[in-house]
Amino acid sequence: MPDYLALDFPVLREDTADFKGGIAYTVTATRQDETLMVTHTLTGQSYISRLIKDGKAKFSAQLFYKKSSERKHRFADSHSTNGLEITATQAIPLDFSYPPDVTGNIVILSQEKITNDAESGLDDFWADVKKFTIPEFARIAYHAKLSFSSDALQQLIKLVCKETLAPGKMQTLVNETADEGTCPVKLVCSQDVYDELKQATPEIQNNPKTDRHATRLAILTQALCATYAHMQNIKLPDEQINGSLLKHLEMLSEDWRGENFNPSLAATEIQPYILSKLQKESSDE
Amino acid sequence: MNEFKRFAPELWDLFGKHLLREGSDEQHEDSKVSKQIKFLEACHTDSAQEFLAHIDQIVESVCTDNNIRKPTIGTEELVVESKLCESQFFTSPQNLQQKIWDTFKDIPNETAIDGGFWGYVVYNMIQKGHIKPSYLAATINRDGNGHHNITEALKADKKASKLVKKQGKGSDEATDDQLSVKIAKHHQAIDKCVRRILRSLCNPAPRGKRIIFNDFPLGKSFWRWKWADKMSQERSLGLDSQEILTIFDATSYGDFSAKMHTGRSYISSPNIFGGLLLFLKATKSGKKALAQLVKKELVNIIDHISYLSAWKALEAQPFEKNRDDIQIIFDSLQANANTESPAVE
Numbered sequence: 001m002p003d004y005l006a007l008d009f010p011v012l013r014e015d016t017a018d019f020k021g022g023i024a025y026t027v028t029a030t031r032q033d034e035t036l037m038v039t040h041t042l043t044g045q046s047y048i049s050r051l052i053k054d055g056k057a058k059f060s061a062q063l064f065y066k067k068s069s070e071r072k073h074r075f076a077d078s079h080s081t082n083g084l085e086i087t088a089t090q091a092i093p094l095d096f097s098y099p100p101d102v103t104g105n106i107v108i109l110s111q112e113k114i115t116n117d118a119e120s121g122l123d124d125f126w127a128d129v130k131k132f133t134i135p136e137f138a139r140i141a142y143h144a145k146l147s148f149s150s151d152a153l154q155q156l157i158k159l160v161c162k163e164t165l166a167p168g169k170m171q172t173l174v175n176e177t178a179d180e181g182t183c184p185v186k187l188v189c190s191q192d193v194y195d196e197l198k199q200a201t202p203e204i205q206n207n208p209k210t211d212r213h214a215t216r217l218a219i220l221t222q223a224l225c226a227t228y229a230h231m232q233n234i235k236l237p238d239e240q241i242n243g244s245l246l247k248h249l250e251m252l253s254e255d256w257r258g259e260n261f262n263p264s265l266a267a268t269e270i271q272p273y274i275l276s277k278l279q280k281e282s283s284d285e
Numbered sequence: 286m287n288e289f290k291r292f293a294p295e296l297w298d299l300f301g302k303h304l305l306r307e308g309s310d311e312q313h314e315d316s317k318v319s320k321q322i323k324f325l326e327a328c329h330t331d332s333a334q335e336f337l338a339h340i341d342q343i344v345e346s347v348c349t350d351n352n353i354r355k356p357t358i359g360t361e362e363l364v365v366e367s368k369l370c371e372s373q374f375f376t377s378p379q380n381l382q383q384k385i386w387d388t389f390k391d392i393p394n395e396t397a398i399d400g401g402f403w404g405y406v407v408y409n410m411i412q413k414g415h416i417k418p419s420y421l422a423a424t425i426n427r428d429g430n431g432h433h434n435i436t437e438a439l440k441a442d443k444k445a446s447k448l449v450k451k452q453g454k455g456s457d458e459a460t461d462d463q464l465s466v467k468i469a470k471h472h473q474a475i476d477k478c479v480r481r482i483l484r485s486l487c488n489p490a491p492r493g494k495r496i497i498f499n500d501f502p503l504g505k506s507f508w509r510w511k512w513a514d515k516m517s518q519e520r521s522l523g524l525d526s527q528e529i530l531t532i533f534d535a536t537s538y539g540d541f542s543a544k545m546h547t548g549r550s551y552i553s554s555p556n557i558f559g560g561l562l563l564f565l566k567a568t569k570s571g572k573k574a575l576a577q578l579v580k581k582e583l584v585n586i587i588d589h590i591s592y593l594s595a596w597k598a599l600e601a602q603p604f605e606k607n608r609d610d611i612q613i614i615f616d617s618l619q620a621n622a623n624t625e626s627p628a629v630e
Binding site for chain 1: 394395397398469473476480489491492493494495498543545546550551553554556591592595596597598599600601602606
């Protein structure tokens, strides 16, 4: 998850320890023809569930249409409660022919002073704070971005075999100002890694058929992570950055220059680890 | 309803790649350079017939190699019905901007973001004699610049050819390496010119889809007017499209589009963009010095908006509140700038 900001109020997201166990916020998104179905689920008792039930906070979906870089926002109009679970489903007409990236969050509608009591759902981290104020329109819960698309790597990465490297080694070298028409990323590999990656198809596949295929894609994920981490520290204007690299970075769902950009999350959004394939026994190709 | 005529998406992407040195394709370097030179030579003639015949040849070759059955989709053709000089094509003056908007304002969103559509528009404009092929190679707002750029690229090819002949002729390895570096530089100059032409054709191969919004000449004009039109329909914002075009001038659009049409596109959200427009309107109606300061800080302001939107749902906040938040951002930037500047004696 991206690094979160130091805020004066607790925020519910996957990687923080502000809330007790059993309190979680999840989002799913599916496409049904020209409609996007987004379902929010908040579980457990917390100050957030209280705000939603009182109508002081709402589930919301941020949509990002990549090809046109347009952003839309939709609040969920209603929700339903079942015990300690609150759900809301949004049926959102698509603005374009392709589905957007979807980020779900919960937004507070006006400034609120919250008392930290037994039902706030907060962990010991907030034990010393009796009351806290949440500003109007603050996001009090987040879910990781959901993406529908992916793209190819062949213009980005060049494989180079270095025979003197010990088996299993790989180095990712990024030249962000590489001449146009040359690969800006070099993977310098030992012979065995080189031989494996050479067999990886250039297109990203999110459903590899064998564990070896999944392993190859996992190696590429690592290389992408190193590339994004390198670029995060680069301060050059776009005109000086290699076109293939820039084109690739543009399709990431998070802004790679953003304060909260996390290279490893971005790499696994482009090229996820398919652990089920690695864990199952399967036949070789 | 007829679909607007455009190059097929899969073809248009491959068209550009056919002409560019991509990836680790070094073994095919010579044939790539040869293709680029033929392309430049056809453009250099400024003959619409010759240049378009060459494009048709590439299209046919790409379609055959990639099993693309139909190179174009749709039947309804759109074109800007004006004969233009190079500087007009490169930087659309106001009356031309109006014409571009009037011609394309009703195209659906999907078409407006399709490089193949715009590529076909330019193809059509060349065919009708509205622009000359060499205009596509222009890099600055000066008539004749495009033709000059192609001439220079062709000269680079001649220089490279001479150096290639020198290689391996009794010279040592170090000299051969030096020659290789010089040859590569000349090839780069050729490649750069080809890329410029492809961008003017709205082909995404060189730098991705962003060119539709902020590099391709017609696209830049169209999208600025489209944003103005879109925001003028937000009734509670209370701004008409002419007011927005005044606030959102061509220079500001450059800063906006660099941020808006990338991953850092929080400002494309209507409530946030509306707040920014209200803030800019207020500063423009104030002192000139203030307006200039704001213009200078615009990129910084947009970056801070993006930062703020990480924790605050600016996209849900009303325009006026966003305007107020942006004012706070600007004041804070000014306060920091004054703190950091040395005292003037």
